[in-house]
Amino acid sequence: MIxxxxxxxxxxxxxxxxxxxxLGRRPPVRAVEDVSIALRAGTVSALVGESGCGxxxxxxxxxxxxxxxxxxxxxxxxxVRAHRGAAFRDYRRQxxxxxxxxxxxxxxxxxxxxxxxxxxxxxxxxRSDADEKAQVAELLERVSLTxxxxxxxxxxxxxxxxxxxxxxxxxxxxxxxxxLIADEPVSMLDVSIRLGVLRLLEGLAxxxxxxxxxxxxxxxxxxxxxxxxxxxxxxxxIESGPxxxxxxxxxxxxxxxxxxxAPDPDRVxxxxxxxxxxxxxxxxxxxxxxxxxxxxxxxxVCSERAPDRTELGEGRWxxxxxxxxxxxx
Amino acid sequence: MNVLEIRDLSVDYLSGGGAVHAVADVSLDLxxxxxxxxxxxxxxxxxxxxxxxxxxxxxxxAITSGSVVYRRQDGSSEDVLALGRKELRAFRWKxxxxxxxxxxxxxxxxxxxxxxxxxVLRIHRPGMSRNDRAERxxxxxxxxxxxxxxxxxxxxxxxxxxxxxxxIAIALALNPEVIIMDEPTTALDVxxxxxxxxxxxxxxxxxxFAVVFITHDLSLLMEISDRIAIMYAGRVVETGGAxxxxxxxxxxxxxxxxxxxxxxxxxxxxxLGIPGTPPDLRSLPPGCAFHPRCGKAMAECSSELPAxxxxxxCLLNGGRGLEDAS
Numbered sequence: 001m002i003x004x005x006x007x008x009x010x011x012x013x014x015x016x017x018x019x020x021x022x023l024g025r026r027p028p029v030r031a032v033e034d035v036s037i038a039l040r041a042g043t044v045s046a047l048v049g050e051s052g053c054g055x056x057x058x059x060x061x062x063x064x065x066x067x068x069x070x071x072x073x074x075x076x077x078x079x080v081r082a083h084r085g086a087a088f089r090d091y092r093r094q095x096x097x098x099x100x101x102x103x104x105x106x107x108x109x110x111x112x113x114x115x116x117x118x119x120x121x122x123x124x125x126x127r128s129d130a131d132e133k134a135q136v137a138e139l140l141e142r143v144s145l146t147x148x149x150x151x152x153x154x155x156x157x158x159x160x161x162x163x164x165x166x167x168x169x170x171x172x173x174x175x176x177x178x179x180l181i182a183d184e185p186v187s188m189l190d191v192s193i194r195l196g197v198l199r200l201l202e203g204l205a206x207x208x209x210x211x212x213x214x215x216x217x218x219x220x221x222x223x224x225x226x227x228x229x230x231x232x233x234x235x236x237x238i239e240s241g242p243x244x245x246x247x248x249x250x251x252x253x254x255x256x257x258x259x260x261x262a263p264d265p266d267r268v269x270x271x272x273x274x275x276x277x278x279x280x281x282x283x284x285x286x287x288x289x290x291x292x293x294x295x296x297x298x299x300x301v302c303s304e305r306a307p308d309r310t311e312l313g314e315g316r317w318x319x320x321x322x323x324x325x326x327x328x329x
Numbered sequence: 330m331n332v333l334e335i336r337d338l339s340v341d342y343l344s345g346g347g348a349v350h351a352v353a354d355v356s357l358d359l360x361x362x363x364x365x366x367x368x369x370x371x372x373x374x375x376x377x378x379x380x381x382x383x384x385x386x387x388x389x390x391a392i393t394s395g396s397v398v399y400r401r402q403d404g405s406s407e408d409v410l411a412l413g414r415k416e417l418r419a420f421r422w423k424x425x426x427x428x429x430x431x432x433x434x435x436x437x438x439x440x441x442x443x444x445x446x447x448x449v450l451r452i453h454r455p456g457m458s459r460n461d462r463a464e465r466x467x468x469x470x471x472x473x474x475x476x477x478x479x480x481x482x483x484x485x486x487x488x489x490x491x492x493x494x495x496x497i498a499i500a501l502a503l504n505p506e507v508i509i510m511d512e513p514t515t516a517l518d519v520x521x522x523x524x525x526x527x528x529x530x531x532x533x534x535x536x537x538f539a540v541v542f543i544t545h546d547l548s549l550l551m552e553i554s555d556r557i558a559i560m561y562a563g564r565v566v567e568t569g570g571a572x573x574x575x576x577x578x579x580x581x582x583x584x585x586x587x588x589x590x591x592x593x594x595x596x597x598x599x600x601l602g603i604p605g606t607p608p609d610l611r612s613l614p615p616g617c618a619f620h621p622r623c624g625k626a627m628a629e630c631s632s633e634l635p636a637x638x639x640x641x642x643c644l645l646n647g648g649r650g651l652e653d654a655s
Contacts, residue, residue: 043562050518161371165503190370191545191589195602217518224591224600249560261523264593265551265575276520280489 001075003211004095004179005038009061009071011054029282031057033235034071039211041317044202046226046243047216048258050279054235055215059181062087062213063097071191076178093123096172100184102164106156112167113152119174139170143200162193169200178202179211188216188296198225219258224246228315231255234280234290236306241316252318254291297322331400332506332539333359333382333409337633338395340374340381343388347609351377351390356637359507361402364533364540366554366571366585368547368609375543376649379509382541383427384409384417389437401506422449426500428493430512435496436484442470442495443480449502468499473528490521494528501532514549528552547586551575559583562608562618567641567650579650580639581623593622617644625651 014030014220032054039045041061049055061068072079075094092300098107107113108223116136117126133152140148143166158166165185172180182201186194202225205212214226222229223243230240231254239252250256257276267281277294286293292302301321310323340352352374359365369375380386381519381591397409399420412420421427429435437445446466450457457465467477473494475487484492493513500508510529514522530553533540544550550557552572558568559580567580578584585603592598605622608614614621622629625645635642 050520058337063460082601097421162606191586192370193548193606195589195600196604197536199602218591219589220593222595224597244597257520258594261519263519265548265554266592266594275524278490278521279518 001041002038003041003075004062004213005036005074005077006058006062007036007072007074009035009037009058009073011057011061011066012069013256023293027283030285031235032280033063033257033285035235035237036071036231037062037213037230038141039213039236041178041211042205042209043228044205044214044226046216046222046229046233048216048219048222048229049232050061050217050258052279052282053232054282056183057233058232059097059183059213059215062179063095063181064091065097070112085263089123093175094177095181096173096175096180097129098165098168098180098182098185102161102168103156103188105168108156110155111152112145112154112156112159115171115175118163119171123175125174135174139174142173142204143167143170144196144324145170149281153318160193161189162197165189166195166200169197169204173204173208177210178212181213181215183215184217185214186221194221201225218262219247220262231258234285236290237319238291239316239320241312242314245314245316251312251316251323252291252320253295253297257294309326330361331358331450332361333357334342334398334400335359335382335394335543336382336396336398338378338397339393340377340390341393341653342390343416346611348393350563350613351610352381355395355563356563357558357565357568359539359541360556361506362533362537362539363555364530364542364553366550366557366559367543367560368540368545369560370545372562372607372610373560375560376511379427379511379541382422383425383509384407384412384512395486399507403427419453422500423453423503423507424505425507425509426503426505428500428508428510428513430515432592436492438481438484441481441483441497442475442487443467445495446470446499446502449499453503460500461553465502470500472496472501474524477580489618493517494526495499497525497528497532501536503540504536507541508538509543511543512545513542515544522549529553533548548590559586562613564618564642565637566619566643568637569633569640577651580619580643581625581645582619582650584624617642 006251009032011032012030014028017027035058047055060066062073067083081212082088113136116139117132120126120135124188126135137148140151145151145166186197201212204210216222226243229243229246231238233254239255248260288303288305289307292298299321307319307321309317309319311317335355335357336644337353338355339521341348355378362452367375369491399407399409413597433613442547443466445471447462450462450465470480471477475494514525542554557571557574558565561582567583578587591600596648605621608618616633617635621628635644638648643650644653
């Protein structure tokens, strides 16, 4: 069942400062262009891309942090536009966000208990102090911060990065959401504790039927923790499919480049040394397919028109002019 | 032949609540022309170690014991920790250069990248003419993959990858014997990271410098390094060839790290990870600092501190660590 969906989301940011272009206008940053994504109950979906590709913007559009330039967000099939007031609070009760930096997302002056009790109170889930304490304890238990008595009265600086991120997850769970958007939830954590946090998120999706969007730059972790992966590049969707199929036989040249570049000690021969260039500016993105200036197999048509979605069967699709030709290696 | 010899180096951070032992009794050799990977989690002391070797530590950090010896190709050697101010100036950049994680902060924002290379050359090579310096700057930039006309660009006009390349170009300016790279690609995207790693390897082939490459990303290290040293809670717990560490790790911590990152290919193995969290350096567990998280810990692990005897600091199997294929 699709819980949360974005349809044809586009977001252009206008710079408040900076040089003006023709007619005295400042050119917009085309951060996200025509992105559609669906989150299903009990499923982890991954959105993978390099920094600046717009993946966090998609997260914020889905969470209604700011309105889309065009396109719509649907919660259980109903279009929503809730950016302030009671409507926004109601939306936030159902869709929650977890951020990358657990050092910045917790208030250093407040104890763990306060962080977890606030959403419970604001969203009307508690009636008495005893009830509040019981629910805070239950939340801490769900994220494996035990003994709960000990963690309840700690301040953020007394916790390690992994523990803080668990508090952030518990806080998101406090309102009993149906969808959870995790924006790079482990990239600031140490390697040895990333796994535990990812497992926790995976378990929450499976047990509580949460729809989880896992946003990451690490495609190998997406292979392990997500059922399906969507790859983004320079504000546009590139390719999508079940995670195992996508990582083992990528069809889009960009996905192939991404897989080839990821560190992999099991690789027998290192990939060829060629300079691949860098992601483009989103103020003046390349015409046509935004990957064409870096694409090893670009055709003339690639710089003229953006490719439409080509369905590849078995839940896979890609945006590439050569999706059907002999592209697969 | 060694170019750097670190012996029993200890670094403390002096704080109100007593000293924090950030680096404890570390002994390491850097061979001429090799890439030595230094891996460890945050707080393991890897950056403190590198900064100690480059003499970049400032109070409250203090080197409490040990020595660092730099050996030149002609056989002469230098006690790095005893260098005075003036000698240190000559030593840095000419013999040992450093590339930091965020090139955005390491470069001077109000001066062009060309001028920053020129700076290094002007100070260290007073005999060089202005034209020669300009030529050398252009050549260096080209060598790291930045077109020569970009030497008039300011750091903010360059992308993250380009800035890191520029920082590497500055490090190369005087042909140092040793370059310390502290998380040089951590802030970069994987594709750009891959290109820069290739660049580092190619430059190493060409110039023959040795690299100390510091990162928390063990999978990356195993691809780029010749040898790897693993640090945990301020100590080196294992050293070895990159291949050997990959195929037969001897320390349970190394094995845990290897089983913590997901693989891109092959069967989706069960990821084990490491239970618990890295220790607080202010109150380290007695004995082996890893024993509370170690699945193979024995009674003596909590009382006896294993020495780095050979390649591994572990009491298992009479000090030899894990047996093969365990």
